[in-house]
Amino acid sequence: MIVLEDLMNNSFSITVDLEDWYHIPSVCGSPFAVYRSVDEFFEKWDDKYDFLTEPTKKVLDLLDEFKVTATFFAVADIVENYPGLIESVVERGHELACHGLHHTCKIDPETKKQLISNEEFEQRTLLAKRILEKVGGDKIVGYRAPNSLVGGWMLDSLERIGFKYDSSVSVNSLYNKTDSSLSTVSSTPYFPIENGLEVGGNRNLVEFPWAYYHNLLKIPASGGPILRFFGAPLVLNGLLQSLRRGHTVFYFHPLDISCAKFPSIGNNRPFYWSLKGKLVEQRIRYILKKLEDIDKICLRDYQGL
Numbered sequence: 001m002i003v004l005e006d007l008m009n010n011s012f013s014i015t016v017d018l019e020d021w022y023h024i025p026s027v028c029g030s031p032f033a034v035y036r037s038v039d040e041f042f043e044k045w046d047d048k049y050d051f052l053t054e055p056t057k058k059v060l061d062l063l064d065e066f067k068v069t070a071t072f073f074a075v076a077d078i079v080e081n082y083p084g085l086i087e088s089v090v091e092r093g094h095e096l097a098c099h100g101l102h103h104t105c106k107i108d109p110e111t112k113k114q115l116i117s118n119e120e121f122e123q124r125t126l127l128a129k130r131i132l133e134k135v136g137g138d139k140i141v142g143y144r145a146p147n148s149l150v151g152g153w154m155l156d157s158l159e160r161i162g163f164k165y166d167s168s169v170s171v172n173s174l175y176n177k178t179d180s181s182l183s184t185v186s187s188t189p190y191f192p193i194e195n196g197l198e199v200g201g202n203r204n205l206v207e208f209p210w211a212y213y214h215n216l217l218k219i220p221a222s223g224g225p226i227l228r229f230f231g232a233p234l235v236l237n238g239l240l241q242s243l244r245r246g247h248t249v250f251y252f253h254p255l256d257i258s259c260a261k262f263p264s265i266g267n268n269r270p271f272y273w274s275l276k277g278k279l280v281e282q283r284i285r286y287i288l289k290k291l292e293d294i295d296k297i298c299l300r301d302y303q304g305l
Ligand SMILES: [Zn+2]
Pocket: 017, 019, 099, 103, 145, 146, 147, 148
């Protein structure tokens, strides 16, 4: 049983989203994608697709160097298309969690309306959970919505199919990728209401929101794109502020530190990936060094889960 008081402590979780360049909404699995689905992408794409394996190995070495056990939110189709990659994550002692079957959007990025039914979401997510459990060996209890597009209804479904937590909510003034106002949400773990993302529920599923920096605006202090475009000092200050509030979450992608040139298909892709690679790796390294003495736990080990 989770006790709310126990949720407030000075630790944080480093999380890594395991996905490749084509999982992103302008390429696959969104209303404006070049390919309707990852299946269609693989039917038509005849060039190199794997830009994920190399930077994932770098991330694993980086985490070893800083003695960090992290939570990896993996897209389940990686099991089939990158043999051995997820095994290498699990062998190094990291938690495996679910980032969807094919990383498709479940709510419309513009209108936030449901794109699939609850039943279809549950079927697909349960399949993803089973695929990951088969390769990882342990029960999968954590979920992160692809593209952080999350609706309150999704949490009801996740709880129904055996998840213990979600980590998709990012409170900030720049964007809201959810179907809720997020008016009562902070950067500390909480119980969401039924069919919503606001604080105040009485259920057995916890939301772990991401860190944010609060000055005049609230700016997310977590995530590869923020690290790439805003730099390390803002992210570090946001993490420190969030840690004062309680437990918080930091995340990035292996793709963020890749030095390769990705295929430039899809809207805004060249701009989106204009900053990444060694520079971003140095920024992650700087943050990990500064926060070396803070306890880091993978999300499934959070007290009470
Ligand atoms: Zn993702």
